[in-house]
Amino acid sequence: MFLASKEILHNKARYLLVVVTFVLISYLVFFLTGLATGLARNNRTAIDALPGNYVLMSKYANKNLLSSVVTEDQYDQVASKDTALLGQMTIVAENPKTNKKLNSNIFGINLQGKLKPTVTSGRLPTKNSEVLADDSVTYYGLKRGDRITLNGSNQKYHIVGLTHDRRFATVPVFYTTLATFRQVKYGQSRVHNVSAVVSTRKMTDLPKHTEQITRATLINNIPGYTAQTSTFMLMIGAMIGITLLIIGIFMYILTIQKVAMYGVMRAQGIRTSAIIAALFWQILILAVVGVGIGIGLLALTEVGLPKTIPFYSDTMLLSMIAGALIVMSLVGGLFSLRRILHIDPLEAIGGE
Incomplete structure (x- = not known):
């Protein structure tokens, strides 16, 4: 040396x-x-945060969460203490006061259940008109306390809290109730479909036209990932x-x-x-x-x-x-x- x-x-x-x-x-x-x-x-950070390692989806969706629809009859057949419902939809959020628009996702969940995200600022939503946002929305001109519209609807949703590292398909996630997810996606909350069922155990006797995949498989099938x-x-x-x-x-x-x-x-x-x-x-x-x-x-x-x-x-x-x-x-x-x-x-x- x-x-x-x-x-x-x-x-x-x-x-x-x-x-x-x-x-x-x-x-x-x-x-x-x-x-x-x-x-x-x-x-993938929003998917990494899911507590279970298995996901039940519709078989025709080709392992793509964006295309999956699981009906009430299907998820009722596998419902247990080890499962949780997840609704996903790609949306555009807008602040009508500033005209700031943001490509994002809605994750409809039971906000007191297994999929409950960690709040870093503010609080969890308690009403259907409230949402919890990933804190990266602040990079794009939105903040806690703003009232936003989703996909151009007249209904306004109040950002009552922020969470961290919850993005999906490169854009921020807004967490809300399953009722709000269904209202935005289907136009009415009475349609009880979801996108997937998250489970901590491997299921047997899967409902017809569904398949169970691992979280890793779900991530690898995110478009473009x-x-x-x-x-x-x-x-x-x-x-x-x-x-x-x-x-x-x-x-x-x-x-x-x-x-x-x-x-x-x-x-x-x-x-x-x-x-x-x-x-x-x-x-x-x-x-x-x-x-x-x-x-x-x-x-x-x-x-x-x-x-x-x-x-x-x-x-x-x-x-x-x-x-x-x-x-x-x-x-x-x-x-x-x-x-x-x-x-x-x-x-x-x-x-x-």
Whole structure:
């Protein structure tokens, strides 16, 4: 490590380019990871919060909650202390006073039952004309205390409280009663259909035309979710692979430039293993410094990003990716290994 650090400090300009490359690649990978994680979370946090791991839906819905309808006869057949009803509908919420509109979702639930969300501000609704909103609505001009309309109706709904991290299909969720959900979706609360039945246990003897899926399956079938996450993961994987190639090429070029120096070191009796160790210590130092600066730039970027951008820093995931970048950089150093092993001291010195 001593030899590696001394050479880096002696040739600052030469190794600065390698550090800058590490910084740019790591920053881009971390930023893409934050966007991918944020977008994935915005699709699913309301579903992640469901207490049960199983969901009963209509079979024709193709595992898509937006298309599912479960009738009263169907959910009565599986009703128990382990189940809870969930109604979902995509809506547009509007504040008539400010004309602020927001694409969002309604989740109709029993507000005193298993699906009751945690209130972070205000209170739970107690009337059909009240709603509890995800606090991300404040990013779009709505706030607690506002009275909103849903899908252009004349009925006004009072936002009496806020909850946190409850989004579905990338937009905020408004929690309300099942009666309000049915009124908005079907035009009358006497139609007792719901979208799904959430359960903490696996059901047997399912009602006709229904199927039970896991929460993970439900999330993977949110429209666009799998395509979005797969695309981002492919981009991140490609960037990590590019890191291997770029750093490998950089270090190979630097190795060629130092052949004469390595020849002198070999002639002085310095073992090949010491030279190889110095090479990999150099890569490790440069990678750690570059990745560290990349993380710092990411933190500064996150502070300045608008709240409406779906960005989320997962510490564990970023740590894994940082480790992968460093490991791939060390693997890239293997490109130079054969050149070092085959250095002939006399030839290297004479060639110079």
